Amino acid sequence: MSPAVRASRARAQLTLKEPPASVGARPGGTIARLDLQFNPATLQLQKTTEWRRSPSRMAGQSALPEFVGSGPRTLSLEVFLDATATHDNSVEQAVEKLMKACVPTPASLGRKKPASPWVRFEWGTARTTSFDGVLSSLSVTYTLFDVDGKPLRATCALSIEEASVDPPGQNPTSGARTARSTHTVVAGDSLALLAWREYGDATAWRVIAEANDIDDPMALVPGTELVVPGLRDAGGEEER
Structure with missing residues (x-):
């Protein structure tokens, strides 16, 4: 059997997993799996x-753009369901599996941290x-x-947005929460949001405020460079 024939038999599938129980943790067990009847025609x-670009006073020139950050990957695809040749004779069961990915799981509700399942699309070795x-x-x-109104075919358009599982507060240079780094303020920033990104704890914003002598945490000026200390550098909290 040629490699091309073997590759053509690879079936795409969607897997729903329990969301992580804590920041930086990996997703839990499998909740549901949907083996696609037909591989997507496009992905x-x-x-x-x-990027941020400061206005230039010279009409014929433009300022160099400053890289701010990158967003997550987003995968969009269409899933075609056909129950005319199956024993279920309905596509509702498959649709219900997809709908589960839009609502909090019972386990996350029990932890009082509502979160919908994490989703993974897999197709061969891609x-x-x-x-x-x-x-x-x-x-x-x-x-x-059918004659009773039961749906027999459906086209499901869905988008999956990448969710990172990197530990909170990890510095790309040292990989430790004790490292000091800097952050350039952009519109919409807040100390609580920055603390969540760096430490996984929004209430730790005072660590950043004290390191930068900030009296009003709500008055952040875009373009200001902030020092972001590790928790141990601040001397107030131990690494957990």
């Missing part, structure tokens, strides 16, 4: 970057389109019904 992979993420949108269009 759209999108990733964005954000790597760029296989990552853990959350369902950011789902649209179902029913296209065929």
